[in-house]
Amino acid sequence: MPIPVPKRPSGFTLGHSNGSVTIDVFVDIQCPHSKKAWPVICQLADHYKGEAVSVTVHLLTLSNHRQAWDMSLGLFAVAATEAQVFFDFASYLYARQEQFYNGPFEHKTHNDLRQLVADFAADHAGVERNWLLKRMADNDVYIDARTPIRYAATKAVWATPTFFINNADDVPITFESTVDDWVKTIDALLE
Numbered sequence: 001m002p003i004p005v006p007k008r009p010s011g012f013t014l015g016h017s018n019g020s021v022t023i024d025v026f027v028d029i030q031c032p033h034s035k036k037a038w039p040v041i042c043q044l045a046d047h048y049k050g051e052a053v054s055v056t057v058h059l060l061t062l063s064n065h066r067q068a069w070d071m072s073l074g075l076f077a078v079a080a081t082e083a084q085v086f087f088d089f090a091s092y093l094y095a096r097q098e099q100f101y102n103g104p105f106e107h108k109t110h111n112d113l114r115q116l117v118a119d120f121a122a123d124h125a126g127v128e129r130n131w132l133l134k135r136m137a138d139n140d141v142y143i144d145a146r147t148p149i150r151y152a153a154t155k156a157v158w159a160t161p162t163f164f165i166n167n168a169d170d171v172p173i174t175f176e177s178t179v180d181d182w183v184k185t186i187d188a189l190l191e
Contacts, residue, residue, distance in 0.1 A: 026160055061145075117136065
C-alpha cells in the first residue's frame with residue numbers, strides 16, 4: 001500500500017530551513033532514551049540558532065509504548081504547525097513521563113490517559129480541555145501524528161532515538177551524547 005502524500009512534511013524544525021547541516025531526530029514521547037536525549041536536542045537547536053543548521057524532530061510511537069500514541073495526538077493537537085510550541089510541550093511531557101509510563105499506567109484506562117493529556121495541555125498551555133479532546137479525535141491531527149511514523153519507515157527507523165545528520169545514519173551520536181559531542185561533529189561539517 002502506498003503512503004499517501006501528507007499536507008506537510010514530517011517533523012517540526014527549528015533553525016535554518018535551508019541549512020547546510022540538517023539534523024533529523026526520531027523520538028518517542030514515552031521512550032526513556034528519547035527523554036534522556038531531549039534536553040541535549042533542545043540545547044543543540046538553541047546553540048545553532050541563527051546558523052546554517054536545522055534540527056527537525058519526528059515524533060514516533062513505538063509498539064511497546066501504549067500511552068505514546070495519545071500523548072502524541074495531544075502534542076500534535078496543541079502544537080498544530082508551530083515548532084517552538086511543539087518543542088516546549090514535548091519538554092513539558094518528557095518532564096512528566098513517569099506519570100504515563102507503562103508500569104505506573106498499567107491499571108488505568110484509555111479515558112484516564114486522555115484526561116491526563118487534557119490536564120497536561122491545560123496546565124502547560126492553558127488549552128481548554130474539551131477543545132483538546134475534540135481536537136485529538138480530529139482526522140487532521142491523526143494524519144499529522146501518523147506522518148512521522150510512515151516517514152520513519154521509509155528511512156528504516158525502528159528504534160528511538162535515531163539520529164541522521166545530512167541524511168546519513170552512520171553518525172557518531174547516541175542518546176548519551178552531550179552537546180559538546182554534537183557540536184564537535186557539526187562544527188566539523190560547517191568548516
